[in-house]
Amino acid sequence: MLSAQNLVVSYGKSPVLNGLSVQFDTGGVTALVGPNGCGKSTLLKAILGLLPKSAGTITLDDVPIDDIPRQTLARRIAYLPQENHCPDYIVLGELIELAGYARYSLFGGPSAQDRALFADVLRTVGLVNMAHVPVNSLSGGQRQRAWIAMVLAQDADIILMDEPVNHLDMKYQYAVLELVRRLGQEHGKTIITVLHDLNLASAFADHVVMIRQGKAGICGPTKQVITPENIRMVFDFDADVFMREDRLVCLPRQDAQMRANAE
Amino acid sequence: MTGRAKVFSAFILTLMAAFFANLSLGATNIAPEDILLAFFSFDVDNYDHFVVIYQRLPRVLIAVFVGSVMACSGAVLQGLMRNPLASPALLGINAGATLFVVGGVIFFGISSAFQGIAALIGGICGFGACLMVARMSGMDGNPRGLSLILSGAVVSMLFIGIANALLLSTPELRNEFLGWVTGNINHVYIDRLHQMWPVGVGGVVVLLILSRALTLIALGPEKAASAGVNIVLVSRLAIASVVLSSSAAVAICGPIGFVGLVVPHIVRPLVGAKQTMIIPGCILVGASICLIADMVARLAFSPFVLHTGVMMDLFGGVVFAFVVRRYYLTPGLRRSL
Known part of the structure; x- marks a missing residue:
């Protein structure tokens, strides 16, 4: 089990995480949410x-x-950063092979078991038969799945993701997060992901950790945490939360939107 | 045979062709069978055999060493800094080594044997000065190492300017060092190769051992660290290897610029972006290009002989313009390494 106690992390003199304590449940998807600059990525x-x-x-x-x-x-623990940089001329198969670095000996390479894992990973992310394709020639959605494939090929039981659907359109956001949910539910991975969109967090996360001013404000099952009261407390913003087709939907109130626009 | 195996076969054939052409062509052309006889049945009374073994072979060995070491160093620096313009020449290493050798000879009268040591210390100081200027400018956190390269350009100009001023003020040394400071592959420097080769070979071996970790660092430090790479250790070892081995190359025949910049850009599209492939590719192609540049410098303007460093500068300048255009000046097409 992964946990942090009274964590203080600073950039320069100003602390970003200021006595944060949190405990992450094993298995499933946990979404880290909170206002900009509250310390999600820093955590x-x-x-x-x-x-x-x-x-x-x-x-x-x-x-x-x-x-x-x-x-x-x-x-x-494997990690998917917010911004990923791939050198030109590197192909998907090579990218995935690099993920096994910690398992290889100094002069050795991937074992037969590793190669079976890589093939399985490509199947999981839906990029079969694309191992020879240069990563930089993939579409935005495919590229993000390629990075997720690299994270999976590391074969860690805990995966940290920093805004994995950044820069993706709605279709790819849902495709990538559906994949993330499957990793949590079917592959038994513990996924901790930073998400900005509360609707996406509501749709795909089993647990939510709301971070406020460098401290984990509210933690728990998604439906218990994403409430109008908690959103107001953490984001200083009024929103309605209601169920539609068995899913939570967050909708900013019109007066809150006007207030935000005025600010 | 896979595509990559074909590419490496072509690299090896090119190197072998350049190697034998360099031994064969010159003021007197020597037939291939005489070259083989010089190697396997050396006749002390045969002038051709003497030329092959005592004049051209030392040049060839120096060109192979310098080309390989400089190309590998450039490839590793470009990957570490994720900047296509990084190379030993642009990070103050060559200029530092040059200044310390020239300064050492003028102020302390150091012998040829100690000039190698002075070049190693100079390379380290040149790179250190480059880091210091970058830090003073407050931009050392620049993710793509651009500030480091700008600082390297400043330090290089300063150090080379001082070295030139020292040489101009010392007429008795000017002729002796004029060739060396422009990068001159000459058989008379074979003693320095004998002294310096372990440093260069050791550096390249370390880079080969680190190559997988270096590929991961090219994906970004966070990605590399999360995959299990000890970033600080690997970066320091790699930079130490690069600084020492390129300084060793400068110690032998002076600064031959642009090999470190140009060769990785030739190799990368052919073998891919993994340093495990780029470094061996750079060893072969760097050696071939230096051999060809040396041959062209000797033969193209006969009876005049250009220095190899001048030839590489002419060739490298064109490729440098291409690199800047491709990576920095084409809107929306700025490519990553």
Whole structure:
């Protein structure tokens, strides 16, 4: 189980995470939501040890993350950054093969088991027979699925995603998040993903963590957390939340929209 | 045979052709069978054998060493900084090595044996100065290393300017070093190759060992770290290898610019973006290009002989313009490495 206690992380002198404590359930999809700059992405980077902590601890199965060697950590936690950069001339198959870095010996390459996993990953993300295609020639949706394939090929049980549907249109947003949900439900992965859109979080997340001013404000099952009261408290914004065809829908109130426009 | 195997076969054939052409062509052309005889049945009284073994073979070995080392260094720097303009020449390494050798000879009268050491220290100082200027400008966090390259250009101009000023003020050394500071592959420098080859070969071996991690770093530091790469260790080891091996190359025959910039751009489209493929490709193509440049420099303007460094600058300048146009000046088409 992954958890953070009294976590303080600062950029310069101003703390972004300010005593945040949170515990992530194993399995399923957890959405991190909150206003811009509240520390969602910072939390993911701190979990990976990419940012120095001023205080607090992050533990994985009760072992402090700092005590876990980087290659061991890579076999437990995979990460999909917000912006992904792919060099020209790299093909999908090579990208996926690179994900197994932590499993390879210094002079060795992927085993037969690894190759079976890579084929399985391509099937899962719907990019079969595209291993020889240059990543930069894929469409936006395909490219995002290629990055998810790379994360899956790392074969970690916890996957951190920073706005995985950024820059995608509605069709690809739903396709990618449907894939993310399947990874949580069918493949038993623990997915922790930053999402800006509360409707997407409502549709695809099993749990929601609302972060406010660097602290995990409210955590719990999606339907209990996404309420008009919590949205007002965390986002300082009025929205209606209602059920439609068994799904939660968040809709900004008209007066709130006008107020936001005026600001 | 896969496409990549065909490409590497072509690289090896080109290198072999350039190798034998360099041994064969010159003021006197020597037949291939005489070259083989010079290697396997050396006759001390045969002038052709003497030319092959004592004049042309040293040049060829120096060209192979310098071309390979500089090309690998450029490929690794471009990947680490995710910038297509990165190369040892543009990061102050060549200029630092040049200044320390010239300064060492003028101020301390260091012998040829110590000039190699001075070049290694100079390369490190040149790169250090480049880092310092980038940090002073407050832009060292620039994700694509552009500030580092601009700082490198400033440091290189300054160091080369000082080296030239020192040489101009010392007429008795000017002729001796004029060739060296413009990059001159010459058989008289074979002793320096003998002294410096372990540094260059060691550096390239380290880069080969790190090549998979270096490919991941080219995807971005966050991606690489999450995949299990120790970014700080790998980057430091790679930069140390690059600085030391390119300084060793400069120590031998002076700064031969543009090999480090140009060769990776030739190799990458042919072998792909994995450093595990690019580095071996750069070893073969870098060596071939240096051999060809050396041959063209000697033969194209006969009876005049150009320095290899000048030839590479002429060729590299054209490719440099192409790189800038492709990566920086084409709106909407700025490509990643």
